Amino acid sequence: MASVNESELQDIELELFVRALQRRHGYDFSEYAEASFRRRVQNLLMHFKLRNISQLTERVLHDDASIGEIVARLSVPVSEMFRDPDVFALLRTEVLPVLASYPHISVWQAGCAHGEEVYSLAILLSEAGLYDRTQIYATDISAQALAVAREGIYAARELRTWAANYLRAGGAHTLSDYFHSRYGHIKLDESLRRNVVFATHNLVSDAAFCEAQLILCRNVLIYFRQPLQHRAIGLFHDSLVRGGYLCLGTKESLSFTGHADAFTAVDARAALYRRKDYSHAA
Numbered sequence: 001m002a003s004v005n006e007s008e009l010q011d012i013e014l015e016l017f018v019r020a021l022q023r024r025h026g027y028d029f030s031e032y033a034e035a036s037f038r039r040r041v042q043n044l045l046m047h048f049k050l051r052n053i054s055q056l057t058e059r060v061l062h063d064d065a066s067i068g069e070i071v072a073r074l075s076v077p078v079s080e081m082f083r084d085p086d087v088f089a090l091l092r093t094e095v096l097p098v099l100a101s102y103p104h105i106s107v108w109q110a111g112c113a114h115g116e117e118v119y120s121l122a123i124l125l126s127e128a129g130l131y132d133r134t135q136i137y138a139t140d141i142s143a144q145a146l147a148v149a150r151e152g153i154y155a156a157r158e159l160r161t162w163a164a165n166y167l168r169a170g171g172a173h174t175l176s177d178y179f180h181s182r183y184g185h186i187k188l189d190e191s192l193r194r195n196v197v198f199a200t201h202n203l204v205s206d207a208a209f210c211e212a213q214l215i216l217c218r219n220v221l222i223y224f225r226q227p228l229q230h231r232a233i234g235l236f237h238d239s240l241v242r243g244g245y246l247c248l249g250t251k252e253s254l255s256f257t258g259h260a261d262a263f264t265a266v267d268a269r270a271a272l273y274r275r276k277d278y279s280h281a282a
Helices: 005-023 035-049 054-062 065-076 085-099 114-126 144-150 156-168 226-239
Strands: 103-110 134-140 153-155 179-182 184-189 195-198 212-217 241-248 262-268 274-275
Touching: 005 035, 005 054, 005 065, 035 054, 035 065, 035 212, 054 065, 065 144, 085 114, 085 144, 085 212, 085 274, 103 114, 103 226, 114 134, 114 156, 114 274, 134 144, 144 195, 153 156, 156 184, 212 226, 226 241
Parallel strands: 103 134, 103 212, 134 195, 212 241
Antiparallel strands: 153 184, 179 184, 241 274, 262 274
16 A cells, blocks of 8 residues: 655645635635745634644534634635825826726726725725726625625724824825724725625636726735636636726736736736727727
8 A cells, every 4th residue: 555744644735725715615726826835724723723734624624613614724814005105196186097998997906805995996086086087896705805895894903004004105195084093903895895796606617707907916816826817817708898097916917827918018017908809999
């Protein structure tokens, strides 16, 4: 009988865990980057105080109440308001003037995590006078992350960083104009949420979500293997109007996805791209 060492045994356990999660609940993590995914699985073991991945697989198969938390911890809900403020400054100066020529604007924020960038975008659009004719679709694989995003309540300890980001992004006022502070937390104004639809969406398996003039998916693709990156970019391409904009994370690009030729780089360093075949006057 063939014997396996501890590392090989963990590989088998991980494969069975991924398969169980997909077959039992429809979440397919098989094309996620392996190293970061393994780390998140190990964090799950510590969180649930489990000895091995097989025990985690047992939960996936028989404890439906745990699935929301498992998926939330396997995804990467890490963000901040106006993260990479130079990118938001670029959106303000280069993209919003083009979007202003549309009578109705649709924006898809894919992988919105806890919603910080959704509200950042809402502020940006408000200050440009565009929010009233904009619909933002904010999606994520994690229902728990979306619940946080819907509330718009965050720890005040991040406020200094967020306020500095806002000013660097060209903010027209002060960030405090957009929230109320109480008991060590801030609650963003309800007005920023009125044109936002929060919904679950899985970039691995779900179809195009909407037709949009702007799609943001920032710091999500770095956790995908190349085939899944290719699928996601293809999905974004099909969801964009001609001449629509795609904004990725600053450590991401369209290279090696097979879709690079379908876009023009507006600013490669900011990972801001525009779908070719412009049919709308800029």
